[in-house]
Amino acid sequence: MKNQALVSSALAAALSLGLVAHAQAQDKAAKEKCFGIAKAGQNDCASANGSHSCAGQSKADKDPNEWKYVAKGTCEKEGGSTKAPAKK
Numbered sequence: 001m002k003n004q005a006l007v008s009s010a011l012a013a014a015l016s017l018g019l020v021a022h023a024q025a026q027d028k029a030a031k032e033k034c035f036g037i038a039k040a041g042q043n044d045c046a047s048a049n050g051s052h053s054c055a056g057q058s059k060a061d062k063d064p065n066e067w068k069y070v071a072k073g074t075c076e077k078e079g080g081s082t083k084a085p086a087k088k
Helices: 002-029
Strands: 031-035 067-071
Touching: none
Parallel strands: none
Antiparallel strands: 031 067
């Protein structure tokens, strides 16, 4: 009986992981990068100009090189741009 419960638990865990990955993929498809709206320390990843390579390292509010994920179609409404600024 114990083995059956263990196998059932393992199977349920494996199935739930697949559902979570699928939900995350769908969520990412409904979002876009939006440059120039992130507040200091609230960017989602590396800067466009290469000044840093991690999330949460932006130094100033609304830096045009910093980005956050937002719902598709809302970037410009928030005052941002879906295109990274041109490199100098």
